[in-house]
Amino acid sequence: MTREAFHAQLDALAEHSGSMCMLAGGLLEQATRSACDTDPAAAQWVVAGAVELDRQRGHAEELVVRLLALQAPVASDLRRVVSALWIVGDVHRMGVLAIHVAQATLRRYPEPVLPVTIRPVFARMGQIGGQLAGHAAAALRARDVALAQAVSARDPEMDRLHRELLAAALDPSWPYGVAAAIDVCLLGRFYDRFADHAAGVADRVIYQVTGNPRHADTA
């Protein structure tokens, strides 16, 4: 096995995971738009993305199988390959969470899934989620520890907005009824989990580069 071939294949895998991460971010932003604009066509497009997401995970699995078969890496190299496979799992789940948002839009259609006063909060959470996905993708591709650390630390604004949503839905003066409160809390949770999985990807990138193990996905 040559080091060059091994690293080229590991880079190809990181590149592919980065592209899945961008797909997940794109799905989340479109799903957010579908929820805020009550746009069933956008939501259906996101839900149809499940096929592409699964196909890309299958391709990532192919890359891993080929890498292991051709290069038979050992020791820390082998750990990096296994870690790369966990990254694919996290990125796939990010896409699935975006699909959950779009499914909520379709479940309530033709009613809007989000009360009008709450939509700006979700619009912002969608932006932040898309950004986290973009940064995680860049960290993956460039093996950039500083960028990965920023994603791993979580965006404090995402946490603050999520807490605001929960507080609003639980406030006695909440005027939109029980069903809307449930939807708001459920969707808020999807964005929170999206950020968690982006942090999980970032932690694995840090591990791959520095060898320093981190575990962040039981949150």
Added chain:
Amino acid sequence: MTREAFHAQLDALAEHSGSMCMLAGGLLEQATRSACDTDPAAAQWVVAGAVELDRQRGHAEELVVRLLALQAPVASDLRRVVSALWIVGDVHRMGVLAIHVAQATLRRYPEPVLPVTIRPVFARMGQIGGQLAGHAAAALRARDVALAQAVSARDPEMDRLHRELLAAALDPSWPYGVAAAIDVCLLGRFYDRFADHAAGVADRVIYQVTGNPRHADTA
């Protein structure tokens, strides 16, 4: 590489994943009890199980790394090892979902997280979840396709109970307020996802034995 050594190590991995699956089922049943009995000590015990869950995933990763390093499997054998790692990911998430249930108990304490009339439904969902985990574990260990197919098909009672919960929480006559409705829907979703991941494990077992690929975890 000898076939015997390869299969012995793959069996050890299946045995370990089976034991993680039993842990996840045990955590879910205890978490259910903590939610139904408003028992913070039980909930804390479940939450503390996160450490054990992570440790066991780490051990599974070790087994995979050792298997790949020592046996350098190729072709379908290699795919089975990669598939085994995905199983570990699913089983780990089952445990994380149980922990989410216990965290909800602690979040509301000293208030109960579940209205008293709803508790029997959750008690039953906890039983079914524990049973699904037990069957998935047995399917893993015995490579039992028939058992795996039963888990993969999902328990219709779990789906029915989940739908009942949502309908009850959204009914205009729901007497317990918004916060309780949100908790009930959120917790109901954790059990539903738990069953999904058990089905994901079962699908991988079917794939490992028959070579017939299945994908069930974007649901």
